[in-house]
Amino acid sequence: MLSYFPGANQGIGLGLAHKFFEEGWEVFGSVRPQTINSPSLSDLRKVASKIFEIDYLDESLIARAAREYGDGPLDCLVNCAGVSQGPELWQEYDSQILTEWFRIMVVGPFLTTKYFESNLEKSEFGGKLVNISSPLGSISENYRGTKFGYKIAKAALNQETRTIAMDLKGRKSSISVMAIDPGAVPTSLSRWRGNITVEESSSGIYAVIDRVGVSETGGFWSWNGEEYPF
Template sequence: MLARSILITGSSRGLGLELVKQLSAANSSPGHIIATCRNPDSALELKKLAETHQNVHITRLDVGDEESYIPLVAHVEEIVGSSGLNILINNAGISPKSTRINMVKWKHMTDTFHVNAIAPLMLAKALLPQIKRAASQMDGGCLAAKRAAIINISSILGSIEENKEGGLYPYRASKAALNAITKSQCIDLRNFNILVTCLHPGWVQTDMGGKSAPLTPVESVSGIINTLHNLNEEHHGGFYQYDGQKLPW
């Protein structure tokens, strides 16, 4: 089993939905898969999964709305109880269509930072007591996803070193900020034995990635789950691709 409990944001479609699919179908499926989305009533595929897998719990969360964190935290507490929350996967994100400098607008930048960088930090803060509780269930100081982990879904487009084409200001900058947040979290949370890392899912055939992307959601998520199983001290505070390859900042 990867972990007793996992919370995934942005679970109604794309990578988030595929994560729920593969985790719920695993031979050793987590005891609780908490799948969050903005509109549970319209998340038809997710609802079907919850109907056939008792360990899938759907709960409403708009990561950009801090008020929605309050009922979420209470619901997570009801689900995981004294065992705490083992893994938080900050998957939800947005990418405006603006590309070049003559097209970017204030709102593009502020909205994208709000969802892609600020929200993952503040959600981790809100759920931190439950993540700490999960980390305390194991003896010793080892780091592993099955113990406690915050996984921030980043992007190679957030790599400053790998930026050879420019443009994409809101998305690139927000993911670079998320990488910086991940690094600070890894320092702040090491003494609590909470593993923190950021993962690039690859260029995937989702609504955001487009149909010409080389990876299917199935391929990307299969790699992500395999990588999660293998995370340890070496990966703490790092930036890795879905298949475990280390990426440059």
């Protein structure tokens, strides 16, 4: 089976690439052009059949990666992107920060999904579309006025996930769509805070992806299998 990971040269994306490879999948990964010479790329090369250049801020690169991938089937697409090093107070955000964050965490995954949808439709196993999200994107569970930019971007990603899922379901598509929280994993995004290892998170996410099918499309899950409210 074929899996593709935009943002796969470090952290959770890299962990998932290794997990899928261990489970017998053929893995494709992507990295931003700015990190193409990163030492971490050697770890991705150990498991990826091919590495593409994708920057969620550049639609032309996403389109080019889709052309380079070709017309063949894709069994699972995992959109993995995040940025959170922002102001503490919501009043300190400006249009430049919010626009960039939305482009990275909302628009980029949308465009990648759009360009690879036809490949997912061709999967003989039923394609899986996975957006790596966060419980901070849950509106009903928001009780603190913190992490403003990250919260509203992930909430938008969750709505994007649900809307695409409902459209595909209405068209009798075989693609299953889900948002998954990877948990508190110590990565550069979390400023190395967290109590869940990359390996634990990746194994849990894989189990959720493997289990969730069309009947549960559009759901929001934790890495440990718990379903989150939107």
